[in-house]
Amino acid sequence: MIRKIFIFCSVSLLLFCSAAAAAHLYPEKDYQRKWCAEHNGVTEHVLDDDARVDCLTDEYAIEFDFASKWAEAIGQSLYYAEKTGKKPGIVLILEKDGDKRHLRRLLKVSEKYHIRV
Numbered sequence: 001m002i003r004k005i006f007i008f009c010s011v012s013l014l015l016f017c018s019a020a021a022a023a024h025l026y027p028e029k030d031y032q033r034k035w036c037a038e039h040n041g042v043t044e045h046v047l048d049d050d051a052r053v054d055c056l057t058d059e060y061a062i063e064f065d066f067a068s069k070w071a072e073a074i075g076q077s078l079y080y081a082e083k084t085g086k087k088p089g090i091v092l093i094l095e096k097d098g099d100k101r102h103l104r105r106l107l108k109v110s111e112k113y114h115i116r117v
Contacts, residue, residue: 024066024095028054031093032064045084053080060089060116067092067099070106077115089116 036043036055045056055062061080065073073090081088092099092106103117110117 024093028064028066028093031091035064035091036062047080047083049083051079051083053084055091056080056084056086057089059087061086062089062091064091064093067094067102070102074106074109074113074115078113087116088113092117 032054033043035041036057039055039057041055041057041060041062043055045053045061047053053061054064061077061084063073063077063080065076070090070092073092077088077090080086090106090110092103094100094103106117109115
């Protein structure tokens, strides 16, 4: 279910993205708040070491990041999962066609480490 929602969001972003735009369409927190609210999650869940999980659901500890930060998202999601006892998850924000290469890289690694994308 999460994967279907991610694909829908990614396609939606690609359709509305201007190729000439240098800045992000929206801040990461906007994507985080909307997605997390739709999945009954808690945003900015604070861990005992003051790290913050972008969205914590009943099943997943989810990291949100823009496409170019795909590798960073892997480490963070695994760490948050370890600290919370939840499964790791990532919502990768794609804003332009070139971002698809980052998604391909993430999917290759996420399969091996059982990270939900």
